[in-house]
Amino acid sequence: xxxxxxxxxxxxxxxxxxxxxxxxxxxxxxxxxxxxxxxxxxxxxxxxxxxxxxxxxxxxxxxxxxxxxxxxxxxxxxxxxxxxxxxxxxxxxxxxxxxxxxxxxxxxxxxxxxxxxxxxxxxxxxxxxxxxxxxxxxxxxxxxxxxxxxxxxxxxxxxxxxxxxxxxxxxxxxxxxxxxxxxxxxxxxxxxxxxxxxxxxxxxxxxxxxxxxxxxxxxxxxxxxxxxxxxxxxxxxxxxxxxxxxxxxxxxxxxxxxxxxxxxxxxxxxxxxxxxxxxxxxxxxxx
Numbered sequence: 001x002x003x004x005x006x007x008x009x010x011x012x013x014x015x016x017x018x019x020x021x022x023x024x025x026x027x028x029x030x031x032x033x034x035x036x037x038x039x040x041x042x043x044x045x046x047x048x049x050x051x052x053x054x055x056x057x058x059x060x061x062x063x064x065x066x067x068x069x070x071x072x073x074x075x076x077x078x079x080x081x082x083x084x085x086x087x088x089x090x091x092x093x094x095x096x097x098x099x100x101x102x103x104x105x106x107x108x109x110x111x112x113x114x115x116x117x118x119x120x121x122x123x124x125x126x127x128x129x130x131x132x133x134x135x136x137x138x139x140x141x142x143x144x145x146x147x148x149x150x151x152x153x154x155x156x157x158x159x160x161x162x163x164x165x166x167x168x169x170x171x172x173x174x175x176x177x178x179x180x181x182x183x184x185x186x187x188x189x190x191x192x193x194x195x196x197x198x199x200x201x202x203x204x205x206x207x208x209x210x211x212x213x214x215x216x217x218x219x220x221x222x223x224x225x226x227x228x229x230x231x232x233x234x235x236x237x238x239x240x241x242x243x244x245x246x247x248x249x250x251x252x253x254x255x256x257x258x259x260x261x262x263x264x265x266x267x268x269x270x271x272x273x274x275x276x277x278x279x280x281x282x283x284x285x286x287x
Contacts, residue, residue, distance in 0.1 A: 024069040024142050025049045029059040029085070030104065031077040034192050034223055035129075039072065039104070041185060042131050043138070056085025063089055063096050070141055071101045073121065075112075076218045083119040090120040100141040104129065106222040128173065128226035131180045168272075168279040173228030187286055193227045194277055194287045201273045204239070204266055213262070214243040220269075229276040232269065239265040 026043055028050050030036045040050040051068075053059040057080040059071065071089070075082040086101050103116045103124040116124055122144075125137050177186055197220065204216050217240035224233035242261040280287045 025051070025067055026138065027051050027053060027059060027062055027068045027071045029053045029056065029071060029077070029082065030074045031055055032074075032196070032219055032223055034189060034196050035074070035104075035127075035226065037189055037192060038181075038226065039129060039134070041181060041189075042129070042134060045180075046135050046138070048138070054079075056080030056082055056088075059085050060088045060092075063099065064092060066094075066096050068096075068099050070138060071099055072104050072125075072138075073101050075103060075105045075107065075116075076215055078215070083115060083121075086119040086121050100144060102137055102141060106218065106225065127222045131176070167230050168275050169283065170228035170230040173226075173230075174283070177227070190227060190280065190285050190287050193223060194280070196223065197229075197232075197273055197276075201270050204269055210243050210246050210262070213266075214240055217243060224276070229273075232272045232276050235265055235269050235272050239269065 026048050028036055028039050028043070030039065030052065031054050036052045040052060043050040051062065053062050055077040056073075059073065059082075060080070062068070063071065073082040073086060082103060082105075089099070089101060090097055100122045101120065103121050104127060105112060105116070105124055106127040113124065122141060123137055125134050181189065200216055200220050204213060204220070207213050207216065217236045221233055221236035221240055224230075224236055239262065242258050242265060246258040246262055277287060
């Protein structure tokens, strides 16, 4: 596969967070309304204008119209994934084809880093999204877009935070959210998370298509991690991995228990979601 060289390159002088540049226009490409709400709120607090697209196809259409200084791109989306969308973006003529694209991904291993770079992405931020890291990455590439071209660079993926078995909620994540968002917005996004999670868990419980299950588990992993539902995030991650292993098995070849793992996790996730919701309420969150 031919590697696509990102058009904008890493600057050597990263500006301190306290010195914000003028407001820029950013496209947030994300299929989860919850993640859209959170990321756009963080960008708005930093003084940026953010539009949203629900999938890669919408992102390409929006980028063709021009006017964006940066694109934040989820990877796993229906209709068109983020990697395909970025390849199409890089084929656009003029400035639209040179806009920096930063992946937002819960997949953080070396293979995913290479896939992002090969597609023409410039950088990545890991999910759950860390506010400070997100804004630092945004400012870095907004400056790089207008800086002279130097040498290519793509940062190594940050590993996912380890999960402590048996803990329902991650209090540190919730404390950070309370610092990043005002109380009313935090209550709104938590309620949205609970509503979205109930719908997604119901789909997981009734879905049999492994590809669809993989996508649902991937999104649940991301949103549960963002809002500190630690045990639910861990189970969703395990379900995603089991589904991917099941899909990869050649036809006619008996797997090593992946099908059993998928069914076991599908049975556990509704209870874990209920435990998380009860824990939010016990902690005083109005969900």
